[in-house]
Amino acid sequence: MTNLSDNKAKVIASIEKIALKRDRYIRRSAYYYKNLVRFFRFCIPDGSRVLEIGCGTGFLLNAVKPGHGVGIDISPTMILNAKKNYPHLNFQTIDAEALDLTETFDYVIISDTLGYLEDIQKVFGAMRKVIHPNTRIIISYHSFLWEPLLWLVQKAGLKMPHQRLNWLNRGDLINLLQLEGYDVVKTGRRFLMPFYIPLFSWIFNKYLAHLPLVNTLCLTGFIIARRPEDRTKAGKPLSVSVIIPARNEKGNIEDAVLRVPEMGKHTEIIFVEGNSTDDTLDEIKRVCEAYKNKRDVKWMVQDRKGKGDAVRKGFDHASGDILMILDADLTVPPEDLPKFYDAIATGKGEYINGTRLVYPMEDEAMRTLNMMGNKFFSVMFSWLLGQRIKDTLCGTKVLSAENYRKLAANRSYFGDFDPFGDFDLIFGSSKLNLKLIEVPIRYRARKYGETNISRFKHGWLLLKMVVYAMNKIKFIH
Secondary structure, three states, rough: OOOHHHHHHHHHHHHHHHHHHHHHHHOHHHHHHHHHHHHHHOOOOOOOOEEEEEEOOOOOHOOOOOOOOEEEEHHHHHHHHHHHOOOOOEEEEOOOOHHHOEEEEEEEEEOOOOOHOOOOHHHHHHHHEEEEEEEEEEEEEOOOHHHHHHHHHHHHOOOOOOOOOOOOOHHHHHHHHOOOOEEEEEEEEOOOOOOOOOOOOHHHHHHHHHOOOOHHHOOOOEEEOOOOOOOOOOOOOOOOEEEEEEEEOOOOOOOHHHHHOOOOEEEEEEEEOOOOOOOHHHHHHHHHOOOOOOEEEEEEOOOOHHHHHHHHHHHHHHOOOOEEEEOOOOOOOOOHHHHHHHHHOOOOOOEEEEOOOOOOOOOOEEEEEEHHHHHHHHHHHHHHHHOOOOOOOOOOOEHHHHHHHHHHHHHHHOOOOOOHHHHHHHHHHHOOOEEEEEEEEEOOOOOOOOOOOOOOHHHHHHHHHHHHHHHHHHHHO
């Protein structure tokens, strides 16, 4: 590294002084680092390709268990120690502003490093060389509110001394990311009590730290970002599979085939029949035969019960790049599906959710209690997921087949708990840190049959799933 500025030279000198003591400081603050590792391991699946910028002696990079891990740091001594500590990982002395690696990664970590960077925007610009459209950049930083206490802890020798060049807040970081073309997926705060006091630390960090207002007092902030790709501008049209779970929907089957538009380079329609008590299955067979020369339309029958099982079976047999769910009651107009296609194909979102709560509805389209339930779950889920979601129960949901396969591979984290399918996809997408976008639709009253949803029975089940998800997503400590 040549032509260093005075500020950067001072940073390197200060880090070099304490490089041999770095692991000792980590052990002294074991409770803090244990919490930090838990957060990053929640965000990063084992075996991923991971780059850490400002890796120090390699402690965090090793802890997330990468399949291929690369750490860079501006301090030669830090890198020398990292190579000794974790010889199975790749460590290099590189200035993040001049990042020149020739490979891409699934995750880029910048943890407690921003204060040492002279030009953060330049670093964000350089990162474009090492990411792909599905890469997630995970940034953690300390709140400025804690600076006086951190200074005291540092003077007491409990925290590593440092030469800070900046102290940016969340708004500053989001602005810099957006200037370099990144899209912020999530932001949040965690870790209210960095010192271990039996029981109290557990209560404060697992529960109180996530409450509104109290949350603003947390020590650690985080940002998860991505750099979207517009597949339409790249000349990469996508194929589409529209999955239609159908139980007692005989009168809507032919309409569904007639009204689902052709999207992308090819559109297939897959009916998944749910052991109906009317003649839905016979009607599906008739319609598939009648339109086999005009549309790519298929059918199958569920082995089990529930919309969730139908969606999973349809997705497992789908051939499209993009997977869509369309309820067979057609209360969400099939003609609106191209809006969902455009949202995902242009990179605006990765998990596209319909919302029925923007435009006025037809009379009898949604009962008052259902509306109240939807609004309640909207507030709960926006807080739970860290992303705004207005209508959790709209049946039309869209994601890529690639992301669905990742979601399915990690399904064991939540388990097979959702008979509807909506929450399996919502929670799974949140775990993958997919960008959630909602598409407003005009919700129609059904013209045939009756709803398969019981407001009170299923409402109670949904509430239990929310409580369950809190402990799997929010209260991970």
